[in-house]
Amino acid sequence: MTDSEPIVKLENVGVCFSQRQGLFKRSTFWALENISLNLYHGETLGVVGGNGAGKTTLLKILSGILEPSVGCYTNPGFRASMLTLQLGFVHNLTGRDNAVLSGMLLGQTRQQMMAKMDAIVEFSELADFIDQPVRTYSTGMRARLGFSVAIEASPDILLIDEILGVGDTSFRAKSTAAMKTLIVSDRTVVLVSHNHAIMRELCDRVVWIENRSTCMEGPVDEVLTAYVKSRLP
């Protein structure tokens, strides 16, 4: 699985934000200071760390939304994007139009999304509602459609910020199962989670981020044990 070269490499990456505080006053703060990690093809890499450690910023670097201020980010052209539900949804449009639009924003072609429509309708259990405007949907229906599209349009490298089950109890079980299947499959996944049981179940390796820097990278048990120990008073 972790054969040869990493497909994505971060070396001493830092991100600096500059914020306006007054008319001429600016302050800078580092959202990430010194992050190094390797991502190998087909693996599931877990990320742990306290609140404000920089986990979400890390995912934004990996998905190409932000650019490192310092350090080196190597990606030979693999498309990575965050698992986001209801990306770009327009509430006056039908579920079908929104599904295609969302998929295209994630880099799928219109034809690819059309071909996936049947699977999306079936998985989301929307049936005829797919051709109704999204504004008429209940929150649960919207979440189900969003999840189905995200799963169907997921790219080569999938970045997940906490595993989310959505909808009612039965759909929650189904969506969590679908996500697990996706993670276990050949796909490369970066998973941020606070649920250590799920991480032990799904991850191949874990990176621990603390104070906006890489603290430890290695086997799941080893890193999680060290992380938990550091949290104890």
Add this chain to the structure above:
Amino acid sequence: METEIAKTGILVDPLQGKPLPKTHYFSLLLFKTYLDLRAEASRTYLNFLWWIVEPVLYMGVFYVVFGLMFKRGDGPDYVPFLLCGLMAWKWFDSTIRSGANAIQVNAALIGQVFIPKIFFPSVTIVHNMVKFAFVLIIFLVFLQYYGLGWNITYVALPAILVVQLLLIAGCTFLLASIVPFIPDIMQVVNYALTLLLFLSGIFYSVDSFPEQYQAYFYLNPMVSIIEAYRDVMLYSQWPDLTSLSIVAAVSILMIVTGAWIMSRYERVYPRVVL
């Protein structure tokens, strides 16, 4: 080379690792515009008839104020004179008003997925272009009924339309690229557009001013464009190609500058707009 690809953010096919054709964002642009137009229409009872009713109301307001109340329309052909200017102005005004903060209003999307920022003002431009097409057709029909029919100079009309499109794209791109950094510009834009409305020779002819002031009016590119439309549609004259060429050249320069700023700060916008 490898990092180069990552930096420019070219999409690659998930399974093959090859870049998707560059036309992806173009087809996304067309699809998004089509959906936005439909969403906009579906919000109202009259649906897409509003694309016709709204400009008619807009022009009606100015006709009542300037054509009837102030009696500016001494000449017999004041109505087509006024409408011709308003038609061109409305296209310019509405695109810039909604396009200048196109990157900002899409902040949520920008924070979730990588999309070239030039995509957002482009959607506004195409969207308003489609709506303008309706206005133009209605105006042409109106001219026919009014008795100002087709003439040979209509050959130049597509060129004027292209020049105006370039001007609109130039202003929109340039503003959209800067507004996320300095949101205050939006306030200025609104007032500047209102001022320009009265300085663009829509309600009056620039010729009616003393000669020594006329040159200043032509610093405003909309004056040249509106005069070109009038030359063709009202007076059956060839438009002044020199001034149109100058407008086109300046517009292209603005388009290039705006596009350059947007690509230069591609990954900075998500930090700024959130």
